[in-house]
Amino acid sequence: MIRALIDGALAALLAPSCAVCGALLDRPLDGAACRTCWTRVARFSPPLCARCGDPLPAERTAASVGACCAVCSVDLGVIAAARALGPFEGTLADLIHACKYGRRPSIATGLGRLMRDLHATWPERVEVVVPVPLHPRRERERGFNQAALVAAALGPPVCEALTRRVHTSPQAAASGAARHANVRGAFTTSREGRHVRGRVVALVDDVLTTGATLAAAAAALEAAGPARIVALTAARAELARR
Numbered sequence: 001m002i003r004a005l006i007d008g009a010l011a012a013l014l015a016p017s018c019a020v021c022g023a024l025l026d027r028p029l030d031g032a033a034c035r036t037c038w039t040r041v042a043r044f045s046p047p048l049c050a051r052c053g054d055p056l057p058a059e060r061t062a063a064s065v066g067a068c069c070a071v072c073s074v075d076l077g078v079i080a081a082a083r084a085l086g087p088f089e090g091t092l093a094d095l096i097h098a099c100k101y102g103r104r105p106s107i108a109t110g111l112g113r114l115m116r117d118l119h120a121t122w123p124e125r126v127e128v129v130v131p132v133p134l135h136p137r138r139e140r141e142r143g144f145n146q147a148a149l150v151a152a153a154l155g156p157p158v159c160e161a162l163t164r165r166v167h168t169s170p171q172a173a174a175s176g177a178a179r180h181a182n183v184r185g186a187f188t189t190s191r192e193g194r195h196v197r198g199r200v201v202a203l204v205d206d207v208l209t210t211g212a213t214l215a216a217a218a219a220a221l222e223a224a225g226p227a228r229i230v231a232l233t234a235a236r237a238e239l240a241r242r
């Protein structure tokens, strides 16, 4: 009731608009993006590669349930399996851009909620979630770590088991091999790392592209002795077309 009144007052006084499509928000307390944009997020549906999570061609369903796609195009290192909500394009890409570069942390929380709804497609029951950290300098610039906000909305307990000790140059322009060289050794375990020992851990990030960042983070996390490491991301970029 009070929330509805505040929403109404904010909508009338400030006329805030959706960070993605620009439509007026009738419920600004629900976050920076409108309900229509959230319903437009394209999601992967089975059959998925058991390892990288990329969608498999439909004709392979019967023959290869649980199979790996023939050409996993990501190097996941010690990560057992990865899953993403959907492809990094359209509304999902717009939401992630608005979150990171338009500084709309509420969008990261919304992404985490959507990923929680896809629990049935996670590779296994996750006991602890570990966000991929930003370097402290980058986090200060942005004001938040989007991966930490996504992780907090997923459901299982969050453990900030990693720290980023190297301020790497932005990944956006680098090729696959360059990305792997760029982030190798960038992460180390924090004191919180003891909470992942013997557990199934999900590393959480906003986007999976070449796997370089996640693989480097997983390599550091491995030292803390988890039972298994999987990866959950909001989006999958540079998806091979086949």
Ligand SMILES: [Zn+2]
Pocket: 018, 019, 020, 021, 022, 023, 033, 034, 035, 036, 037
């Ligand atoms: Zn919108």
Ligand SMILES: [Zn+2]
Pocket: 049, 050, 051, 052, 053, 054, 068, 069, 070, 071, 072, 073
């Ligand atoms: Zn694959």
